[in-house]
Amino acid sequence: MKILVIEDDRLIGDGIKAGLGKMGFSIDWFTDGKTGQAALAAASYDAVILDLSLPAMDGLDILRGWRQQGHDEPVLILTARDALEQRVTGLQQGADDYLCKPFALSEVAARLQALIRRRHGQLQPTLSHGAVTLDPGSHTATLNGEPLALKSRELALLQLFLLNAGRVLTRAQLEEKLYSWDHDVSSNAVEVHIHHLRKKLGSQFIRTVHGVGYTLGDS
Template sequence: MHVLLVEDDPLVASGIQAGLAVCDFVVDLATTQAQARSMVALVATDVVILDRGLPDGDGLQLLEEWREEGVDVPVLVLTARDDVADRIAGLQCGADDYLIKPFDLDELVARLNALLRRASGRSRDRVEHGSLCLDPVSREVSLEGQLVPLSRRELVLLESFLQAPRSVLSIDQLKDSLYGMSDEVESNALTVHIHHLRRKLGVGVIETVRGIGYRLGKPEAVGQFARQRPQR
């Protein structure tokens, strides 16, 4: 999942980036409102972590601006301002959650997973699709009750499809979920990851929508012919 971190403190930012990377989040950093505004317009972000005390103003100003423009990406406000009035102001401006500094990284990860779960309309973290199951906490994938080893990129890609089971995802959207803006991406990298998922989970796990992108296959297609060579 792609996270946009809007934080101007280098120490806090580096700690969050390192901690989230361990949990397979792809994190891009913006240190000002202006950078965050540009990055949201350029990258398909799944969730935003937003600091309030930014060099070019209060982060809540940016949040209000986004909501007025119809930007509905989930936003977690992360700040040292712990007054009840500040928390109320954040929620009224459109924040989906509000976490106080200093914070525990495990709690931050749990809150991000909760935001992603709500955004996809699920009531629990565990995601099931036919005989396929993904546990976002343990980062384990099973098919018909058997664990299936996936690489980090394959796991993140599968999670992107499971978070939006009825949507067609464009190539750019999928690349944003897999790679940060600073990462160099080989032209066939996405195709290779999809090939591997089809080989391990069944040719029908991901459908190609020609000229648009890809979408999650029907639940009954998961696991079928997993040992056969997938068709692209």
């Protein structure tokens, strides 16, 4: 899942990017408000982590502008402003969730997964298709009840397909979701990950739509 992080504290931002990256998230991190504001119009994100106290532009102003422009990406506010009034204001301006610093990365990840599930209309914590089940929270998957040995990119790719059942995803869309903007991606990286998933889940689990992209096969 691709996450936009706008946080000016470099220690916190670096920790979020490294920690969530190890959990399978793809992170684009910006340290000033104006650059972060523009990022949402330039790429497709599954959720946003937004600090309120930012240089150049306040986080609440960014949030207000996004919602006025029609952006519906879930926003998790992460800030040191722990007063009740600030929390209420953030939620009224369109935030979906709120966490105060200091925080635990595991809670940030859990809240992001919950926001992403709700955006896709998924009420259950697990995702399933046929005999395959994925638990994004524990980063585990099973086939016919048996554990699957999937690498982090394979788990992320599987989650993308399960959240987008019935949709055809292009290679460009998959690359954008799997990798951050500063990642050097080889030309056949997506095809390699899909090949590995097919070997583990069955050749028909992911179907190629020639000239367009890929979609889930029949369950």
